[in-house]
Amino acid sequence: MVIGAVTLWFILEKVILIASIIGLSFFIAMYTTLAERKIAGWMQDRHGPNRAGPFGILQPLADGGKLFFKEEITPVTSNRFLFLLGPALAMIVALVTSTVIPWGAPVVTSTGIISLQVADVDMGILIVFSVVSVGVYGIMIGGWASNNKFSLLAAIRGASQMVSYELPMSLALIAVLFMTGSLKMSEIVSYQMANGWNIIYQPLGFLIFFICALAECNRTPFDLPEAENELNFGYHQEYSSMKLGFYLFAEYINMFVSSAVMATLFLGGYDIPFVNEANWGLAPWLYSLISFSVLMAKVSFLLFVFIWIRWTIPRFRYDQLMNLGWRKLIPLALFNMVLSAAILLWLKS
Amino acid sequence: MSISAILFWVLSVAALFSALMVVTSRNPIHSVIWLIVTFFAISGHYILLNAQFLAVVNIIVYAGAIMVLFLFVIMLMNLNKESEPARHRWLQLAGGVSGGALLLVLVAALKDTELKSQQSLMLEGNTGLIKTLGQELFSNYVIPFELSSILFLSAMVGAVLIGKKD
CATH class of the missing domain: 1.20.120.1200 (NADH-ubiquinone/plastoquinone oxidoreductase chain 6, subunit NuoJ)
Structure with a gap:
């Protein structure tokens, strides 16, 4: 069967790929929650969760089951539809970003090339940014529909924080794009395979991007939308059961996807460091598997840094957050951009 | 289809x-x-x-x-609040008339462009891709592009200045 220029086989391939990426995101997010608590325990010289299963590896399932069976409460005064839309939107937006990330080297088979990327579009990284910019609505709509002053304040805080930190993030990105000369994620990776990782040439850009990613994911030290001591619980205060679970889970999926984006942009994506893997003569599927594992190793390292920072640095005050974003990171990112452009022009002439 | x-x-x-x-x-x-x-x-x-x-x-x-x-x-x-203050009858009438006038102008302006709209290509052509767009903007349209960026900059400075007043 052929629909337009698209065969049924193509649709099947993409559906399987999308399903496995969503499954992977959920799986990693589940175990990031466990890793977070284990690492917190380790840093605070205690055991962390160790009751459910050996070493507590069933803890995420127990947590999820608990959330499912909790009573679901919808406040009487809230707007029912928007109250539902908030967590759904947060989850959808967290998952959509993973479509443009190349998860591994394409598999070459006798019938053709199977790309491990859902969509290798011309706009690549800009799609990620458009989804990130829409991500504000999950928090804003949820916080407003709760009809609670604390939730509303937290939602407005969260939205202004995310909008502010998008600017230095995109400015840091521009310096990377100067070098790679393409917005396509696959070409950004292949550029880095040929010329070395972007973090070597853009250390300042990576630092700015990482700080902004922390703020975009509402992670400590920028977790002001859920600052318990000021706002009770933050924008999801009125939520219970799995709707709350969606908000909490979306945060971990966001962490996973932003780690994958950072690994792709700055750490060479699925490139294996220090070796020229093209000379190994491996079977294509084996090579794809290894490259996928390498990307996952980089992502795991970045996730560890996220957690490490959470249990090390205390929360910023709101004015400090805004000062850092607008008065320090934006000028720094602009400086980085101009400097990179000047050096590139000088090298080319 | x-x-x-x-x-x-x-x-x-x-x-x-x-x-x-x-x-x-x-x-x-x-x-x-x-x-x-x-x-x-x-x-x-x-x-x-x-x-x-x-x-x-x-x-x-x-x-x-x-x-x-x-x-x-x-x-x-x-x-x-769901309940807004009820608007005046003549205000609604004025809104209707001005909206209708705008519709009339738009229809009058667009009815002759039918030929052009048929030439727009679907799912092909690379005019909308970033490479073509960048080359066009920085070669043929560089002066309007730079002028509008100066306009944006001055608007931004103005907004910051107004925001700083109090």
């Missing part, structure tokens, strides 16, 4: 319906959310015409930034 034709009709219906809902919703927050849906539908049309950059920028700038500011203002001013 091909897939792009089906998509075209679905997107058109979505755009028109959500645009109508923007105007008819009584709750301003609902209006803003319907406006966001409208922007997404229009971005879908851009993608059908292979104007990918325009589609993405439309979402980043309009749906992602400007609409957030709209929501900010409405939420902070607490304009969420």
